[in-house]
Amino acid sequence: MGTELLKAEWIKLRSVRSTYLSLAAAAALVIIVALSVAGTTADNWPTMSPRDRSSFDPVSAPLFGALFAQLVIGVLAVLVVSSEYSTGLIRTTFAVTPQRRKVLLAKVTVTTALALAAGAVILGAAFLLSQAVMAHGHGGVSLGDPGVLRAVGYAVLYLVAVTVLATSLGAILRSTAGAIAVLFTLVFLVPQVLDHLPQELRHHLMRFGLQRAAAAAVSLHPQADTFSPTVSILLCAGYAAVALALALFLIGRRDA
């Protein structure tokens, strides 16, 4: 892939206000949730039962806000492609670069790089802030503790997977509303449906839900009916890879 396509997509991304607004919204959501969860935990820690203490997850509990941030970043990623279809700009883009797969790969690369950087900064800051707050009342951990770096890292990687998924959905569906609807369905609705299956099926299938896999990837404690953290994050990457492959397959075959 020529670097000129990456540069062009980067110009597009940084020249619209919605990019900055999305990142700011994601940062605010994650940090506010992290601080409030950490504050509450620090206050309650002295009176918490040993059982509550041991079941408390000092990484994923404060990073709960990432649940919403992934949607904000996901919508941003959808728009990177879908807004070009809705305005007709995609025709100009493809006229300038008839190699459509390269265009899509450039879009995915640039958007994902931004999500990776923003995710690392936002989630890293939220982690450090929440641990600083919880350190006063105990219950906090540090990046050096077993599994902690992995959990925070997987939280960032999950955000990256959602970004690839969302960008691909934008290209597959070519419509903002459609792509966002499918993204929300995959992230929230499918896990809900799986959760309501008969016990036996639920037991086998729940772990395949995107949100469930994300929770398992970021959790410090092993959870029932889930894959291991590493298999879970690979599963999330698998969803993204399948969507990207489908988008790459379709983009050259349809009229723009």
Place this chain on the structure above:
Amino acid sequence: MIEVTELTKRFGRVTAVDGLTFTVRPGRVTGFLGPNGSGKSTTLRAILGLEAPDRGTALVGGLPYRDLRHPLHQVGALLDAGAVHPGRSARAHLMALAVAGRVGRRRVGEVLEQVGLGQVADQRAGGFSLGMRQRLGIAAALLGDPPVVMFDEPVNGLDPEGIRWVRQLMKSLAAEGRTVLVSSHLMSEMALTADHLVVIGRGRLIADTGVKAFLAEHGTGQVQVRSPARGSLAGVLREHGAGVEYQGSQELLVTGLTVDRIGDLAARNGLPVHELAARQASLEDVFMNLTRDSVEYQGMCDGN
């Protein structure tokens, strides 16, 4: 040069372009004319490789568009003035295209000045009027200084000054030896801008000819005469085989006789003539006549 050969494009049951063949040559403005829905935009998109034809080919400079090495340097196109992210500035929009198309960033400032958007280059395109967006679209088409340019309805939304500007631009691009294809559904506009016409209806070729030849072939050869004695004059002209129609309070519309012959007959009969002019059928009329069938047929289909 653009060569379209036997091009056919269907959308489901609609045949938007139907076995269309024409060539657009450099050095002149070629008007691409057809009523609404006749397949002009579809043809332009097919030339740009944006949609795959069901049959036939479209070549630019002898190559299918997808095989062009740096298309922005070879072909500039304005398809749709609305095709801009409303939140992006004109400059950033062009900058992204320039970088992707391997055009020097300096060209961005140049084309912005050329189309008269220099002052508003850093404003969000969402706030632009339709006319400003047309100019931005034209700027994008000129970015790579291409030998071939295509404009889909470029005067839509422009004020008279803007229309004159586009007309001048098309002519000067052609005068520089470029291949210029301009689509329109307005015959009158093309009469002023184009040297050559490709007329289509329902996706089929109706005419591929020079503007003057087009008029000569399809003109009705009417002569307009103004005379205070038009009753007597009409009698004389009818005796010599002319068709005469009364118009207004003093005018006659004469067919079947030349201007010279009418003047001579009036003089020989001592009848005063205040005005005597050959009247070309307007291009608009010719166009309407030529494309009427296709429009009507379309109307019937839509009604079903």
